Amino acid sequence: MQTGERDFPTAERVETAVAALAGPGWGVIDDFLPSSLWQALADSAQRRLAAGEFRAASIGRGGRVQTVIRGDTIRWLEAGDADAAERDFFTLVERLRQAINRRLWLGLLDFECHYARYPAGARYxxxxxxxxxxTERTVTLVCYLNAGWRAEEGGALRLYLDEDRSVEVLPQGGRAVVFLSERFEHEVLPARRPRLALTGWYRQRLHGGRVI
Ligand SMILES: O=C(O)CCC(=O)C(=O)O
Ligand SMILES: [Fe+2]
Incomplete structure (x- = not known):
């Protein structure tokens, strides 16, 4: 951590995320990232976008680009070329990984993540x-990087809780959504303006195609 202010999420927010996974299996945590950090991450994403580092996302393993299903462009984060904000983000997700493993025994080994930018009108x-x-993906963590998002701009994440219930979460800067990756279907609704997120997955080990 570089500054005291970036020393987030507090133990309380980590605890909220762990309790959400242990209880209903999903949760929304506002101000999970402090504004200094998510704004720095949004700047990093814009810089990488301007440098031509984003690519159209594909579906599934070695999949094809199908913008009707998924219209975002992504840029994977790599520890090797991470900037200061991205390194802070890795520190935070490592803290959460350890807390989840202590409480839930999920045996999460690592974390992979990418920036995702949905142009206006795009969906997933x-x-x-x-x-x-x-896949190895066990816990999904999505952190939103958009300033002043308004409900009428659309772009919610719709999370299907069971047969008849769903919730819609606006991609507000600093907000995080966590959920068990195998349990909850979800979709990204089209937005009226570009929508930026940092999306990641904590992974278990796969052995012969099955989790051990
Ligand atoms: O951006 C979001 O809200 C969710 C993105 C998503 O579902 C995915 O990348 O798998
Ligand atoms: Fe997803």
Whole structure:
């Protein structure tokens, strides 16, 4: 951590995320990232976008680009070329990883994440991040990087809780959503303005295509 202010999320917010996963399996945590950090991350994303580092996202493993299903462009974060804000983010997600493992025994080994930018009108249709345990992805963490988002701008994450219930979460800067990747289908609704997020997954080990 570089500054006291970046020393987030506080133990309380980490605890909220862990309790959400242990209880309903999902949760929304406002101000999970302090404004200094999410704004710095938004700047980093814009810089990487301007440098041409984003690519159209594909579907599934080695999948094809299908913008009807998924219209965002992404840039994976790499520890090797991370800037100061991105390194702070890695420190925070490591803290949460350890807290989850202590409480939930999920055996999370690591974390992969990318920036995702949805141009106005783009969406990501209903899907599961971990279909049939075929991927290592166990816990999804999405952190939003958008200043002053208004409800009428759309772009909510719709999370399907069960057969008849869903919640819609606006991509407000600093807000995080966590959920168990194999349990909750979700979709990104189209927005009226570009929508930026840092999306990541804590992973378990896969062995012969199955989790051990
Ligand atoms: O940006 C979001 O709210 C969710 C993105 C998502 O579902 C994904 O990248 O798998
Ligand atoms: Fe997803």
């Amino acid at each position: 249709r209903r899907h599961l991040d971990r279909p049939h345990r075929r």
